[in-house]
Amino acid sequence: MAKTKGIVIGCLVFPLILIVAFVIGFYAFAKDVTSAKKIADNSWLVLNPTGMLADYSEVRNANIFDYRQSSVEDICAKIRAAATDSRIRGMVIRPRMLEISYAGISEIAAAMTEFRKSGKPVYAQGDMIFQKDYLLMTMADKIYMEPSASAEISLEGVNAQITFYKELFDKIGVKVHVLQSGAFKGAGEPYSQTSLKPGTLANYRQALGSRYELIIRDIAARRKLSPEDVKDILEQRADYFISSAQAQKFGLVDSLLSRDAFENSFGISEKKSVAIADYEVKQSIVPTGDRVAVVYLSGNIMPGYTPSMGTEASISAQKVEKIIQEIRADKAVKAVVVRINSGGGSALESELIYQKLKSLQQTYPVVVSMGGVAASGGYYISSASNYIIADEYTITGSIGVIMMIPDGEGLGRKIGVRNQNISFGKYAGAFDLFSKPDPEFLNSLQRNSTAVYTEFKARVADNRKYTDAEIEAIAQGQIWSAADAKTNRLIDEIGGLNSAIAKAASLAKIKDYQTVNFPEPISLWDAIRKSGSWSRALSSMKKINILTPAQIQEYIDHSIITNEWLYMMPFKMD
Template sequence: MKSNKPLLIGCLIFPLILVFAFGVGFCSGFQKMSKGTSVPSNAWLTLDLGGTVPDYNELQSSGLLGSTVPATEDLVKRIIHAAKDKRIKGLLITPGFFDINYVNLDELNRAIQTFKKSGKPVLAYADVLSQKDYMLCAMADSLWLNPSASGGILLEGTAANILFYKEALQKLGIKMHVMQSGDYKGAGEPYTNTELSAGTRENLERALKARYEGIITNIAANRKINPSTVKKVFEERDDLFISADYAKEYGLIDHAGNWDEFCKHYNITKKSQVRIKNYQPHTTVEKQDQVAVVYLSGEIAMDLGSPFKQGISSAKTQKIVKSISQDKSIKAVVLRINSPGGSALESEIIYQQFKDLGRQIPVVISMGGTAASGGYYISCAGQHIFADAATITGSIGVIMALPETKELGSKLGVRSQTIRFGKFAAPINLFETYDPEILASFRRSSEAVYTEFKQRVSDARQIPLSRIHEVAEGRVWSAQDALDLKLIDAIGSLEDAIAKASSLAKISDYSIRNYPSQTTLFQVLREEGIFSTAGTLIKTRNTDPAEVMKQTLLNGFSPQEWLYRCPWHLE
């Protein structure tokens, strides 16, 4: 019989080689990162953003897998530092179809306005611009656009697209039981309706219109033109892409010219450009007093699963709260919340954690792009709530949906039989008809969970419980509407929230410390175990058709938990 010894030896040696290669690569990347890029005199700091720009990076860039896109928090810090850096001559904006939420775009705008106060120029050049690319470039002192007919600016406005599955599910033999509290929650409508209900549509239109008007106001202010002119461009132009000539005629740009002409005009050379992701500001010394800024971004979930996935869980926030509580130098906390919500139970636990922390030190809320449903629930733990002008918030309601696939199973030849002892044994089986008592029980639970949500809002905002329905029922709100309804205290930036927190803590000389603490890829693999992490990444899924179908249907709505989740993505 042939020996398997060589194979076994190979299996043992290969992981060791992998670990060694990883270590060498990591050290090499770390050295490059540590050295940074040398900055020549009279350098142009290039804001060449592409891809998705997050609120905050929990994973440090090691250089091993290439530099990560700097987060908004990091970009703001680098731009403001560059204003005082004598080596930096000016700021050069050259975006490439990057994606960022409108609140973070406002944060970049504030940083660039601060940079301008130094007297240094801010220039922008592009061949073609998306809406967010253009809004970033509009912040410049001078904006150039390539005159080529294949270039241009794409200004779209705002929109929300909803797909409805009711008829498709009926044809497949799938029935959705939706339990929701809040007449405007709307998350279940794609499964039960063929179009939005009148109330849900009206609410979404109001929120979208507020964002649309905000975009127009933003462009008009940065370009110093009349808002009516900008609105005309959005609504009355003939072509989808705006040509350089049209853009110049309406004041959207300053010059039409190609890259070489642009560089020659301002004497910009390749050697004089420093990419912002390679620009390393000097490390500042922490002061005796600290204000902690806690970034809570993404969906709220019980188990984040992969160590590489960013999100919000009570396990993560518990570590943060413990660290802050034990550090006597931290005098106040700002929660920067950008979340559409998620698990109701996790939202309650996280709310309690920060509510308890607020009994020790001030806790102030700064809402990011979206702080809705579970995101708003957590916000109720704060003593003062700020929202950016572009924030979407509210969505005070609860939902759960149960798919029933008995008819589909019959079509496929799948039968299910359950043997039970106990009234509520095995209550959920997709391939059987649900007991009416189970559905009635879920509906009662829905009302109880919704009542708890409303109570949290009533307590936090001092709104009588009898009037909560006026601001709840699942409606989403713009920042201005939320202010008018007393769901927030003020419209302001992250900087405003930090200033408020320091004021409540009665400190004036302080530094900022960000949470969660950043970690490296090496630390993640060390803590998780390199082989268990690799196993998680390459783990094969169950290929049984019935199981795959079941997991697909349960992917959006878990019958094991109630959801405080805003279903709408408004852009």
């Protein structure tokens, strides 16, 4: 009876989901057609990003119910277009709880430098201002802040939080066997230890410390403060929140003005302003001449094709192959820039992507532009290039490999589950969650780990021209700041995306060119369909909330990436 009831409910809900999806798709299409905003002369462009801001959005005109998700690429293109747009008088920066990579902030800073060359003013105004909001606001000529006592700035510095699960696993009877090659490859340490190993901690502190010094330098330079004064603000101030009065005293802001007073002072009104999301860049009729393809690859490296819907999605060989086919079909493309922002993932998928990029390199010069993180598998695929340029905030390296094998024998005893395997073959049933792994099986995997690690080092050594001793010294799972990576020859140059594009054009020996972005944006509906969100929503309707041993194993397998070789960072940097 209960099963029949579930089927009836499912039959009723499924058509409803289809109707809602159709309405959403139709509304989004209608908005795309009619939403272009008329811009009055002498208007202000309002740079007001909020929430997650990815490098690139693979969704075309993803605006629905008056909401649009921008990207760093989209914002930079609009800022550059506004510099020569006679309708735009100046710019107002007003971010809110911005989540963006530090390399993304660098890209916006480069676009802002071009905008300011136009002579148009740039002002910033805010009330509750967080660190990345503030870094964006420091690009303004002047910063204004709400004078209220409840208006505050939060500057934290740099932090990487690593959560350790070993004691929790001990309590529930789960042990994680971490098989790794690379003494500093710390991705498995949260599951097997209660704190980082001293060598791993020292390596992370060095890389994160470099990023901290860059933040201090940038705030000091843009606000005309000494680095020592900025460091004192970050480390010596009494209170977590910096009040508006303190912010003015410290030199973090120029004046205290409410939003209304600020807008009245500069003639900013609803009719005389346009939000960055509503500002449409005029496209050239038909691009002619040579092209440099700019390929955006962001997110974890894993099988399958998941489009980015304004957030970092995933990178797969399937996705890269589709992009390469599109590039080869465009006969105007003469060079390729690959913008990589990834902490890695599947070792096998990294190798498959590497092979595809090496194949592309046979036809075109390939230049890599590194985003906030291009480490582990992210560095693996970066090495398949003619030249590597990293943003100064980039964290890279992490050349090493791990696999984690969960041992749930103790958990099985606690919940009354015990497996008896009837096996034929030496390693049959070796990955059984509720049985203790055989030592010979673990030794075998450790030998495999060495082989996978050797392949990683060989790929890098071959492309970057290292000796065995040289690659071993910079590998071992160590992460590096961009400056240290350049010293160690892991990268060729420190710079932004425009530098990479110029280098690619130079290698292709072309001077008059345009850029074209890949993957080509798709519709919102196609993005939802390809992301698998639809099928996951439907399958979740069928699940019964009773935990079986199979469901426990499935939960552990999806919570921790197990039973697979990984080129992966231990934590998310940006």
